[in-house]
Amino acid sequence: MRPCSTVMHLLLRCMRGCCRQSRMPRRLRRPLSYINLIFKSLYFNSLTNSDVVFDSILEPVFWMVEIVTRWFGMVFVFLVVALTSSVIFIAYYCLLPLVLQTYSPVWIMWHVCYGHWIIVMIAFHYYKATSTPPGYPPKMKTDVPFVSVCKKCIIPKPARSHHCGICKTCILKMDHHCPWLNNCVGHYNHRYFFSFCLFLTMGCMYCSISGRNLFIDAYNAIDEVSQPPYTNKDRMFHKSIIYMWVLTSTVSVALGALTLWHAILITRGETSIERHINNKETKRLAKRGKVYRNPFSYGKINNWKVFFGVEKRSHWLTRIFLPSGHTPYGDGLTWDIYPLKKDMMPV
Numbered sequence: 001m002r003p004c005s006t007v008m009h010l011l012l013r014c015m016r017g018c019c020r021q022s023r024m025p026r027r028l029r030r031p032l033s034y035i036n037l038i039f040k041s042l043y044f045n046s047l048t049n050s051d052v053v054f055d056s057i058l059e060p061v062f063w064m065v066e067i068v069t070r071w072f073g074m075v076f077v078f079l080v081v082a083l084t085s086s087v088i089f090i091a092y093y094c095l096l097p098l099v100l101q102t103y104s105p106v107w108i109m110w111h112v113c114y115g116h117w118i119i120v121m122i123a124f125h126y127y128k129a130t131s132t133p134p135g136y137p138p139k140m141k142t143d144v145p146f147v148s149v150c151k152k153c154i155i156p157k158p159a160r161s162h163h164c165g166i167c168k169t170c171i172l173k174m175d176h177h178c179p180w181l182n183n184c185v186g187h188y189n190h191r192y193f194f195s196f197c198l199f200l201t202m203g204c205m206y207c208s209i210s211g212r213n214l215f216i217d218a219y220n221a222i223d224e225v226s227q228p229p230y231t232n233k234d235r236m237f238h239k240s241i242i243y244m245w246v247l248t249s250t251v252s253v254a255l256g257a258l259t260l261w262h263a264i265l266i267t268r269g270e271t272s273i274e275r276h277i278n279n280k281e282t283k284r285l286a287k288r289g290k291v292y293r294n295p296f297s298y299g300k301i302n303n304w305k306v307f308f309g310v311e312k313r314s315h316w317l318t319r320i321f322l323p324s325g326h327t328p329y330g331d332g333l334t335w336d337i338y339p340l341k342k343d344m345m346p347v
Helices: 006-021 026-043 050-071 073-102 105-131 190-210 212-223 232-268 272-287 300-308
Strands: 162-164 169-171 176-178 183-185
Touching (some): 050 073, 073 105, 073 190, 105 183, 105 190, 190 212
Antiparallel strands (some): 162 169
16 A cells, blocks of 8 residues: 555544444444545555656646646737747838848849748748647547557547647647647648748848848947937837847747757657657667667658658659648558658659
8 A cells, every 4th residue: 555645544543443442333334444445545556656646746737837838829829920020020121221222133132032932931831830730530430540549538549649738639640739839730730830940940040140240230339338329210220130130049049959859850750759759669679689660760851751742853842942731641540651661752
């Protein structure tokens, strides 16, 4: 027996002592024994271990995180839209007039084309990532093979499916729940999420690099002791440049690291959750002298083809560097994709 509280343990000892010292009628011993059994059932379980106890202790913390993430999801989405819109507004209001006045026609064409292309890609993929359902297992009984049964949904779980405590349902090929999307990242919107991170990083790096000299000039202008007679418009211009450069530089570093991590996972053919599972399996089989192989990896290049849905050479352009709403391979329920076990096309 594993008592979870000293109070319960002392209470049971008192009850046993009372039963031994007093001669109770048989009709009272039976209810008292039943009450004793109820107390034991509150804290005894033959399957209890340190992991169960630790999860039980942290359950209130998990519950609070789920509540905050669920109710503040729209706030995070609003922050993404507001911050991105503010940078775009500064780029149009402050940077574009300078580009048109100082740069050559070739550089003007490059900045205008690249800037508008990156804006379209960011807006498209963020909208698709937030509005596209990640994919859910069927609620009714089907012939689809499953690997386990969800203890919370009480439905069969196909391979690569996991339960999301925030969405309160199982997700196909779940990677994680993203509060900045107010949505889970799963089978049907994983590509949109990664593309959004990639193009937002590229856009922030573009603003940070191209606005570096303007940031230095604006910072020196504000930091000077004997300032020239700047107007309110000039001060707002300098502060806007500093705000844009600091924000885009910070986001490019933080989001760039996240994008690089997900690129590594895609190369290996696994999700964030599967990364931890595969590490445990690798260590477990290594102790037995065996090597673990990820059953959902088709090779580094083919993993990228599967992820982006590349079927022919033109898709490297049309499905990656242009907005594309094509669906991913398969239905997220089964992963025995025979054509993908071979090279889909010569590289």
